[in-house]
Amino acid sequence: MADRSFLDWPFLDDGHRRLADELDAWCAATLAPAHGGDVDAECRALVRSLGDAGWLRYCVPAAYGGIHETLDIRSLALIRETLARHSGLADFAFAMQGLGSGTITLLGTEAQKRAYLPAVARGEKIAAFALTEPASGSDVASMETIAERTANGYRVNGAKTYISNGGIADYYVLFARTGEAPGSRGISAFVVDADTPGLAVTERLEVIAPHPLATLAFTDMALPETALLGEAGRGFAAAMATLDIFRTTVGAAALGFARRALDEATARVRVRRLGNGTLADNPITQSKLAEMVLDIDTSALLIYRAGWLRDVRGVRNTREAALAKLHATDSAQSVIDKAVQMFGGLGVTVGVPVEALYREVRALRIYEGASEVQKVVIARQHLADSAA
Structure with a gap:
């Protein structure tokens, strides 16, 4: 039994303690060890199970089906700590629902939030966060994927790699260079449905701990103006x-x-x-x-x-x-x-x-x-x- 004395620390309240107890019991009763077979199917099943049990409600604000009025980092941390102790793949599935919807929570319009966040909380949409590129990892400011303005929105060309949930996601939060200023000041964020023409999964990546990972390519992918998250150049x-x-x-x-x-x-x-x-x-x-x-x-x-x-x-x-x-x-x-x-x-x-x-x-x-x-x-x- 893992040490749980930290739950009494003043950084946490009674709600966090109840969350830790209830989730630990759910994990013990529900989660089975990953068998390393069809990882995509396992992740889809985990997202749905986490959604059905209500745990994904911690990934979105209350106005869109969540638990808290705003995202509570201590709750997210407790959930990830508990899931990881029981199942690395379950932690991955939960984490990507949060990371892949976080930018929509922070910057999305009301229409964007309504279109994606409730489905994320229910486990009905699988989320992804497309930032890393083949030639740049931590150096986000040097990204090369370009979103050019058109009469109707944007045209995107480039590639992303090591994208978690790549290949199984229902949508991607995509970051691309729009050129308002040099370096990091000329990048914008977009929300892109996985079935958008011009988006292709070009490679599925295998890593030492199996998770859904992929390289994505964008070839003259057309996005409407409504796909932009927040202000252009603020990505x-x-x-x-x-x-x-x-x-x-x-x-x-x-x-x-x-x-x-x-x-x-x-x-x-x-x-x-x-x-x-x-x-x-x-x-x-x-x-x-x-x-x-x-x-x-x-x-x-x-x-x-x-x-x-x-x-x-x-x-x-x-x-x-x-x-x-x-x-x-x-x-x-x-x-x-x-x-x-x-x-x-x-x-x-x-x-x-x-x-x-x-x-x-x-x-x-x-x-x-x-x-x-x-x-x-x-x-x-x-x-x-x-x-x-």
Whole structure:
């Protein structure tokens, strides 16, 4: 059983504690381990199951079928932490409903919100966020996909890659260069239905932890003016605002993976024989367990502080979200590696939970801003604060 004492911290309220209890019980009763067969079908089924159970209502505001008046980062983090502890694919399915609708929540017109958000909350539309390109990942400002103005709207040409839910999404929030100004000031955001002519899935990508991923191509894709999200040329700010909300929750998913690894390792060392005792009796093992506990508690403090600042204080939490994601993802990698080591050869055997966790956690240090990018964000904010 994972440590749940953090639920009593002042960053969380009674509603969060009820959410954690109810979701944990639902996960235990409902989620089965991913079998690695038809991942697309599994993700579609998970989105529908999460929608039917009401958990996706936390991804949208109350006006469009959600739970809270505005997105509550602590709830999103609790859900991702809990889902990740039970199933990496379930966490992925939930996370993409939030990330793929977040820009619509922040910038969409009333018509756009009505067209997409209620269906996201019910699990009827699968969402995707199309930002990364073949030649640019974290350097969003250098994107090359172009949306040219036409008499009726825009014509889009270019490509996106490593797009989560690519190939199964019902719509994509797409970022493209519209040229109002150089660099990041000339990017706009659009909402694009998956069946739009000119949009093609050109490659399905296989990664170490199976998830639906694809490369998309846009060839003279025509979009109406009504596809624009927010103001033209403000897409970079929209992408960063969306990531500010969900970056904390990436750390929460890593925390869920780390908690599961600690649970698995603790159970294993209690029964694995070493000399006249067990591995748990060994001082080196105890030292590693202490390091794992420390990393997990530190991550949790950073994550729920970042959420509290945004939810309760109402302040921008870019620095705190970067700290939370950086520490939680890097330390989760270390926690899981230690767990694998405690399992010995069994730890790298397919089908053993710590082996799956080892594969699942790696991507979290890359997407939604790699660890190196988070360090730049933190350092720049520190220097700016020091100068002030």
